[in-house]
Amino acid sequence: MSLRYALLGLLAAGPASGYDLARRFRDVLGIVWPASHPQIYLELNRLASAKYIAVTDEGPRGRKEYSITPEGQEAVHTWLTEPVSDRSFRNEALLRSFFTFLLTRQEQTESFARESEYYRTMAENYRKLDQRKAEGEFGDEAWVSSARITIEAAIRVFDALAEWAEWAGEQTNEESAKGSRSSSRRGTKRKRS
Amino acid sequence: MSLRYALLGLLAAGPASGYDLARRFRDVLGIVWPASHPQIYLELNRLASAKYIAVTDEGPRGRKEYSITPEGQEAVHTWLTEPVSDRSFRNEALLRSFFTFLLTRQEQTESFARESEYYRTMAENYRKLDQRKAEGEFGDEAWVSSARITIEAAIRVFDALAEWAEWAGEQTNEESAKGSRSSSRRGTKRKRS
DNA sequence: ACGGGCATGTAAGCGGTTACATGATTCG
């Protein structure tokens, strides 16, 4: 059901086409909620049938611009004030980390090195995006500072995971050097760039 | 496909029944990869047909204990060394945060307060779990320290999100007090318990 | 003129959830 309300939420910030919305998912929302274009177009048609949105303009290439209706606005608001129903954060890389013991030491080291690098560049990308939003590249309407809150979460999570991956890499090396678990663990915060 | 390999990975740590595996998903793996019991039983039957696992014991109440085969071991290892295919972090709460602008100030404050509380208790729960693993409640085989790596990631992510939610709460209050964005933002790390 | 991006869809299939269904065993 989340995609449905995510689309309503995006349209609450202003009219947009399916293509626009798909791009917004690809660029920012995609990390926390992936959505493919067939799913988006399908859901938009359903939302239109339910009178939560309506086509308010048509452009070139069959472009249909949707706007949210008052009923739609009420529906998103209700969703936003209900308790969160799904608390998981489905992530393949973290799932894999659970099976680290099936890899050789070398594979472990390589794997965590790749992971930390990935998280570092992702954090960097979102910092840049945040910078652009801060500089007013997207205007200064309410939805922009709202988006920056989510971006901030992404930055913090990626930072945390980058440090985690480095810690995990050290961990496996330590264990290969001497036989048993030596644990400095959390609290060894490194300085940031 | 991930569930398939997750089951193989768990069975690589030792024989288990579908019920055992379901409990493991519920207790620890569930946050990073939710799995319901019908899905697990279905997948176990498929894995058995594919000769990646085999029933090696039967207990009371129709309990079937599965063990991984050499082919299955090879399959998990291949999966673990391939590049991660899905990098998303599907999370409903973070998706919602993108639509903060649709809430009243009061709703925003309440929402972020509830979120930070949730993340604090989750971090605490995983710290306790980690403590129990550290104290050897689950033995000291390789898979235990491997599991602790994932648990460590969960702790760090929950800590990061707890601090983010508090920052976000402050953020919205600041903006209601004076008109414009004042941003101390990241770098304002608070001391930890 | 043509290539790339804009723009919207359909169809098949898979992964996953929810509800339904059933029964055995253990423990108090």
Next chain:
DNA sequence: CGAATCATGTAACCGCTTACATGCCCGT
């Protein structure tokens, strides 16, 4: 003896992905 938990499954349905399909418009 009854309740909780162990234990495995089926069926219907939904959400989502991948591949296929089509055509228009704009810039070079």
